[in-house]
Amino acid sequence: MRILYHLPLSPYSRKVRLVLGEKRLPFELKIERVWENRPEYLDRNPAGTVPMLQEENGLCIPHSWVICEYLEEAYPDTPLLGRTLAERVEVRRLVAWFDEKFGGEVSRPLLNEKVMKRISRRGNPDGAALRAGYAHIRGHLPYIDWLAETRQWLAGNMLSMADFAAAAHLSCLDYIGDVDWARAPAAKDWYARIKSRPCFRALLQDRVTGINPPAHYADLDF
Numbered sequence: 001m002r003i004l005y006h007l008p009l010s011p012y013s014r015k016v017r018l019v020l021g022e023k024r025l026p027f028e029l030k031i032e033r034v035w036e037n038r039p040e041y042l043d044r045n046p047a048g049t050v051p052m053l054q055e056e057n058g059l060c061i062p063h064s065w066v067i068c069e070y071l072e073e074a075y076p077d078t079p080l081l082g083r084t085l086a087e088r089v090e091v092r093r094l095v096a097w098f099d100e101k102f103g104g105e106v107s108r109p110l111l112n113e114k115v116m117k118r119i120s121r122r123g124n125p126d127g128a129a130l131r132a133g134y135a136h137i138r139g140h141l142p143y144i145d146w147l148a149e150t151r152q153w154l155a156g157n158m159l160s161m162a163d164f165a166a167a168a169h170l171s172c173l174d175y176i177g178d179v180d181w182a183r184a185p186a187a188k189d190w191y192a193r194i195k196s197r198p199c200f201r202a203l204l205q206d207r208v209t210g211i212n213p214p215a216h217y218a219d220l221d222f
């Protein structure tokens with residue numbers, strides 16, 4: 001069986017889970033406690049990060065974008081990267097924006113401070129990092145709202161990896177109660193649409209010991 005090494009509140013792992021689910025590729029999840037630096041894991045992924053995908057034939061593929069590109073090439077039946085060159089550029093641009101800009105300025109500080117430090121017992125949240133993360137999400141939410149308002153899906157007319165990258169980050173932040181959906185009604189409608197897809201179900205059932213999501217987290221009509 002194909003194995004995805006992951007952490008439940010890792011946006012990069014969630015993006016791959018959604019892409020695998022949308023492509024209807026069966027997989028088993030294994031939690032990797034990255035802070036333990038397991039030598040057997042580092043041998044296969046020297047970066048020591050999640051996600052990493054291990055195919056049934058033993059092929060190990062680290063890094064969420066490398067995995068997504070691999071899945072698109074290996075399993076093209078449900079295309080998620082766009083059809084034309086221009087569409088593919090826009091999908092890749094938005095995935096990079098969510099994973100690097102939004103991820104670096106919002107998801108990383110908020111999830112590191114509120115989740116990673118807690119589960120790896122690495123101290124208390126840093127107030128300045130949290131404040132910076134909150135300021136950035138307030139700044140970025142209107143852009144996501146604008147994308148959702150002006151396009152059918154975030155990168156255009158077609159559901160794509162851009163939607164899954166965005167939903168992966170926002171679902172982790174929603175789990176910790178840090179998305180003010182009232183400020184972004186079009187983004188909220190888009191998120192409700194993507195949340196109701198079958199590939200999303202397992203994410204809504206994730207629970208992390210000691211950190212409870214708000215009631216609306218798993219509610220499809222939130």
Ligand SMILES: N[C@@H](CCC(=O)N[C@@H](CS)C(=O)NCC(=O)O)C(=O)O
Binds near residue numbers: 034047062099
């Ligand atoms: N750019 C990488 C980022 C992966 C990443 O930062 N994963 C985090 C969890 S969300 C992690 O494994 N952190 C542990 C570490 O950096 O040592 C990807 O897309 O896979």
